[in-house]
Amino acid sequence: MERPFSGQDQAPGDDYHPRHSSSVHASPPSAAAPAPKNRFGGEGDTDPPAAPRYSGPGGTVHGGFAAARDRAREELRAKPWLNEKAMHVFAGENPDPAASTALWESAINRMAVRGTTLEKELRRTNEGGYYEGWRDEVSPSTRKVLEASRDKALAYSNVSNYATDNASGGRAAVDRDTGTFTEKSVYNREHFFGPDNRISSHQQAYQKLVRESEAGRSAAPNPAASNAPLSTAPNLSGQPGRVEGVEPQAFIMHHTGGRGTPEGVMNTLRQRRLGVEYIMDRDGNIVRAGGAGSAHMKRGWGKGEGLSNRNTVGMEVIARDDKDVTPQQVEAAKAFIAKNYPNTPVMGHGLVNPGHKEADEGKTITDAINADRAERAKQAQKNEDVLQ
Numbered sequence: 001m002e003r004p005f006s007g008q009d010q011a012p013g014d015d016y017h018p019r020h021s022s023s024v025h026a027s028p029p030s031a032a033a034p035a036p037k038n039r040f041g042g043e044g045d046t047d048p049p050a051a052p053r054y055s056g057p058g059g060t061v062h063g064g065f066a067a068a069r070d071r072a073r074e075e076l077r078a079k080p081w082l083n084e085k086a087m088h089v090f091a092g093e094n095p096d097p098a099a100s101t102a103l104w105e106s107a108i109n110r111m112a113v114r115g116t117t118l119e120k121e122l123r124r125t126n127e128g129g130y131y132e133g134w135r136d137e138v139s140p141s142t143r144k145v146l147e148a149s150r151d152k153a154l155a156y157s158n159v160s161n162y163a164t165d166n167a168s169g170g171r172a173a174v175d176r177d178t179g180t181f182t183e184k185s186v187y188n189r190e191h192f193f194g195p196d197n198r199i200s201s202h203q204q205a206y207q208k209l210v211r212e213s214e215a216g217r218s219a220a221p222n223p224a225a226s227n228a229p230l231s232t233a234p235n236l237s238g239q240p241g242r243v244e245g246v247e248p249q250a251f252i253m254h255h256t257g258g259r260g261t262p263e264g265v266m267n268t269l270r271q272r273r274l275g276v277e278y279i280m281d282r283d284g285n286i287v288r289a290g291g292a293g294s295a296h297m298k299r300g301w302g303k304g305e306g307l308s309n310r311n312t313v314g315m316e317v318i319a320r321d322d323k324d325v326t327p328q329q330v331e332a333a334k335a336f337i338a339k340n341y342p343n344t345p346v347m348g349h350g351l352v353n354p355g356h357k358e359a360d361e362g363k364t365i366t367d368a369i370n371a372d373r374a375e376r377a378k379q380a381q382k383n384e385d386v387l388q
Contacts, residue, residue, distance in 0.1 A: 060156040061109075062216025064209045068112035073154045075118045082119055087146050089122060092133030093166070095142045096188035097149060102160035104153035106192055110164040113195055113206045161185045161288055162210050163192035179270045183291040192291070197270070207263055214287055249311040250304075251341050252297055253333070253362030254349045255319045262287045265316055278315040284332030286315070297353060304352025312352075313341070322360040333365045334372045346370065 123129020348362025
C-alpha cells in the first residue's frame with residue numbers, strides 16, 4: 001500500500017512508498033520468489049564476476065557508488081535466492097538490455113544513498129517495498145539479458161546517469177513535470193530519476209556521492225581518450241547526453257545569467273520545469289544534470305532552424321553573460337567537446353533562438369571550440385602531407 005508523503009525527511013533505511021507504475025507482467029501480490037535452483041540461484045551464468053571495469057557508454061561510477069556495487073556483489077554471492085528474485089522482478093519491470101542495466105544500477109545506487117542492503121531495495125510492493133513488476137517465468141533468453149545487465153552494473157557501469165528510481169507511463173510524467181524527481185535517463189520507455197527532491201537527507205547523501213564519483217571519473221585514466229588535454233574536463237566516455245538512436249545535430253552552449261553552484265542551477269531549472277544535460281561550474285568542472293532530451297531550448301529558428309531538445313545536447317555554463325566566462329571554462333569546454341562530441345556542430349543559445357536570448361550567449365566558448373577544430377584540422381592536413 002502506498003504511504004502518503006508526510007513532509008518530514010526520512011532517515012536512510014526507512015520504508016518508502018513505491019513509485020513504479022504497474023507492469024503488464026505484474027503477478028498477484030501473493031507471488032513469492034521461487035527457491036534457488038543452484039548455488040547462486042540462476043540457471044545460466046550465476047556468479048557475479050569480479051569483472052574488469054565497464055568501458056561502455058555512460059562511463060563508470062567511483063567512490064561510494066562503486067563501493068555499493070562491491071557490497072551488492074558480495075550480498076548476491078551470500079544470498080543466491082536474491083539473485084533469482086531480481087531476475088523475476090526486473091523481467092517484470094523492463095527486460096530491455098539498457099533499461100535492465102539501469103534497473104540494476106538504480107537499485108544499488110538507492111542502496112548507497114540510503115545506507116541499506118540490496119535485499120531491502122529489491123523488496124516488492126506486497127512486501128512493503130518498491131517494485132510492482134514481476135514475471136513468474138523467466139525465459140532463458142531474458143535471463144541471459146538480465147545476467148549481462150547485472151554484470152555490467154557490478155562492473156561499475158553508469159548507463160542510468162546516477163539514477164536511484166524508475167517509473168513509466170503517466171507516473172513518470174507526473175514525477176518529472178512536478179519536479180518531485182529529476183529525470184536522469186530514459187530507456188525503452190522506462191524513465192530513471194534521482195532520489196525524491198522532497199527528502200533533503202537523501203538529496204544531501206546523493207549529491208555527495210555524485211560529486212565523489214565525478215571527481216573519480218576526472219582522475220581515472222581512459223585508454224580511449226583523445227589527445228585533447230583533459231586536466232580541467234571530466235573523463236566522460238561516449239555521448240551520454242544524446243537521445244538514444246538520434247544523432248545530435250548541435251551542441252548548445254548556454255549561460256546561467258548569474259553565479260552559483262551546479263546544484264543551485266539544477267534546482268532553478270527544475271522549478272521552471274526546464275533542464276539541461278550538462279552544467280559547468282566557474283572552475284570548468286562539468287557535471288551531468290538532466291537526462292537526454294532535457295528541455296534546454298525552444299525549437300530553433302533562423303540559424304537554429306530544425307533544432308530541438310530531441311536532436312541537440314545542452315550545457316549551462318555558470319556565467320552572468322559572455323564577458324563573465326572564465327579562461328578555465330573555455331579550456332574545459334574545448335577539451336570536453338574534442339573528446340565527447342568531436343564532430344557535432346557547437347552553437348551558442350543566442351544563435352539558435354535569436355531575439356529570445358542575448359545574441360552573444362555562448363559565443364566566446366563556441367568561437368574557441370571552432371578555432372580549436374580549425375587548428376586541429378590544419379595540423380592533421382600537415383601530417384597527412386608529410387606522409388604522402
